[in-house]
Amino acid sequence: MPQDDRRRRFELLALPHLDAAFNLARWLAGNTADAEDVVQDAYLRAYRYFDSFQGGNFRVWLLTIVRNAFVTWVKENRSGRMVFTPDTPVADTAETEETLWGSRPSDPEALLLESIESQTLGRLMEQLPAEYREVLLLREVEDLAYKEIADVTGVPIGTVMSRLSRARLALRKLWLQHADTEAAHGV
Amino acid sequence: MECRRADGLLSGLIDHELWPLSRLRVTRHLARCAACAGKVEELRAVQAAIRTKLPYHRAPPGLAARIGAALPREAAPQAARPWFRLPAFSLAGTGLAGAVAGVALTLLFVGGSDDATQAVIGSHIRSMQVGHLTDVTTSDQHTVKPWLAAHLDVSPAVRELKDAGFPLVGGRMDYIDGHPAAAVVYTRAKHVINLFAWASTGKDEGFHKETRQGFNVVTWRRSGIQYYAVSDVEAEQLVEFARLVAQ
Numbered sequence: 001m002p003q004d005d006r007r008r009r010f011e012l013l014a015l016p017h018l019d020a021a022f023n024l025a026r027w028l029a030g031n032t033a034d035a036e037d038v039v040q041d042a043y044l045r046a047y048r049y050f051d052s053f054q055g056g057n058f059r060v061w062l063l064t065i066v067r068n069a070f071v072t073w074v075k076e077n078r079s080g081r082m083v084f085t086p087d088t089p090v091a092d093t094a095e096t097e098e099t100l101w102g103s104r105p106s107d108p109e110a111l112l113l114e115s116i117e118s119q120t121l122g123r124l125m126e127q128l129p130a131e132y133r134e135v136l137l138l139r140e141v142e143d144l145a146y147k148e149i150a151d152v153t154g155v156p157i158g159t160v161m162s163r164l165s166r167a168r169l170a171l172r173k174l175w176l177q178h179a180d181t182e183a184a185h186g187v
Numbered sequence: 188m189e190c191r192r193a194d195g196l197l198s199g200l201i202d203h204e205l206w207p208l209s210r211l212r213v214t215r216h217l218a219r220c221a222a223c224a225g226k227v228e229e230l231r232a233v234q235a236a237i238r239t240k241l242p243y244h245r246a247p248p249g250l251a252a253r254i255g256a257a258l259p260r261e262a263a264p265q266a267a268r269p270w271f272r273l274p275a276f277s278l279a280g281t282g283l284a285g286a287v288a289g290v291a292l293t294l295l296f297v298g299g300s301d302d303a304t305q306a307v308i309g310s311h312i313r314s315m316q317v318g319h320l321t322d323v324t325t326s327d328q329h330t331v332k333p334w335l336a337a338h339l340d341v342s343p344a345v346r347e348l349k350d351a352g353f354p355l356v357g358g359r360m361d362y363i364d365g366h367p368a369a370a371v372v373y374t375r376a377k378h379v380i381n382l383f384a385w386a387s388t389g390k391d392e393g394f395h396k397e398t399r400q401g402f403n404v405v406t407w408r409r410s411g412i413q414y415y416a417v418s419d420v421e422a423e424q425l426v427e428f429a430r431l432v433a434q
Contacts, residue, residue: 007258013400015251016312020419022246036250043254059401059419118240125241139202140237141377143421146204165198168233175233 010050013058014043020059020142021066027137028070028130034077042069060144064152067134116175124174132167139164188216193223201230203423238376303415306363308402311381311417314359314370320379321357321372331358335369343369343384343412348431353380363415373428380418380428387413394429396422405429 021042026035042065053061125133131153138149149164150157193216199205200213217224314320323334332345335358347355353373361370361383368385392408403422406415407429416429 011255017401018246018251018254019243022250023244026244032244032247035244036247036253039246039250040254040257044257044259047258057398057401062401116236116240118242121236121240122242125237136237140234141241141243143376143378143419143424145421145423146199146202161199161202161204162195164202165195165230168198168230171237172229172233175236 006050007047010047014046014062017059017062021062023141024063024066024134024137025070027125027133028067029073030126034073038070038073039066041073042066045069057148059142060148060151063138063142063144067152120178121175124171124178127174128167128170131163132170135160135164136167136171188212190216190220190223193217193220194226197223197227197230201227201234243377303364303413304397304399304404304406307381307383307404307415307417308400310361310363310370310383311379311402314361314372314381315379320359322359324357326355326357328355331355331371334358335360335371339367339369341369341384341386341412343371343382343414344409344432345371346432348373348428351427351431352376353428353431375418375420375424375428378418378420380416380420380425382432383415383417384412386411394426394433396426398422407433409433 018039021039022035025038025042026032029035029038042062045068046062046065049065125136128136134153135149138144138152144152146157146160149160153160155163193213196205196209196213200210205213217227323331325331326347326349328345328347332342335345336342338360345355345358349355353375356372356374356379358369358371361368363383363385366385368383371382371384373380373382387408388411389408391410392406394405394407396403396405398404402417402419403425404415404417405422405425405428406413408414414429414432416425416432418425418428420428
């Protein structure tokens, strides 16, 4: 049966990427229940538009749909709360190199990110804006190339590079602040 | 190049995403600017921390079943049993990813083509079932190689590539297209790389890469051994991995 073949092909392609889809949705939505809804919606959408998949990297295609399902979900469930803020020109000009990098730590030991606990890193990550979290996830965890990240997020490649740069610096800044606080409390 | 211009390109540099000319200019700048060189190290530290430390959330048990139940059913229901009710699903307790992978593999053999690439992808998926990744688990190449040699008629290259970012995890015996094959397992950040090897006649062949089902596959043949590296890491990185193994 053609319809049955279609479903079988879909399952064959989509199921191995369920963890990747869920992990992205979980980091974007912030909790398991919402992430499950997003992923389920994404898989239904992917099945509906399966015929439009033109070959290429199925994982990238699927993650694009997960990301879009999340955007829809935000609009429907967190109305009024802007999760994806566009990279405004204001931010581009106002953030000088100084503010981006912050003050250089006098103690290089403070930068030893190797010593960071997984849980701490996770908490810091959650404090980042969604568009930072998403590029970091796609780049560092899903290992996507800039072109692929551009496809998933719908922004130009140049923006992917600058956003990734900002995202890494923002995480670094949070980490430095966290390390400072810990030091102040004598931990 | 000024620091100001270099700054915008540092992430592109560590991601290997700069055009050759830009890369050259940035590299030259870094050679004589300690401040920017320090920034590169800091960006790399952030990158490494996320890659190695960020918690990974696997799909919870039951999600695959929920999705399966929600998929439209206008198709003839008396046809093949839906995947979420196959017996393999009883593996859910041991980790859903494995259960799903096991089912996907079943379908693969039912519906997929039977060429070697398809077979190694199927084996790669199955290997990620809990407990199926390695038969011998060690990061010591001097343990993996003799173990494989003792169990198989091939002795593939086994290397410790931890410093290059591909730590060795272990090895196992596998079957590809009904023939015994060695599988040497490496990781890259959170991703598994399966390197399959089996005896094969024919001339040496250079690297060939292809992408299928969202997985990258790099193949080559050297000294009578056919190699297949399979993973969902970036194609370029998988080629780099292949070069390191083959060198």
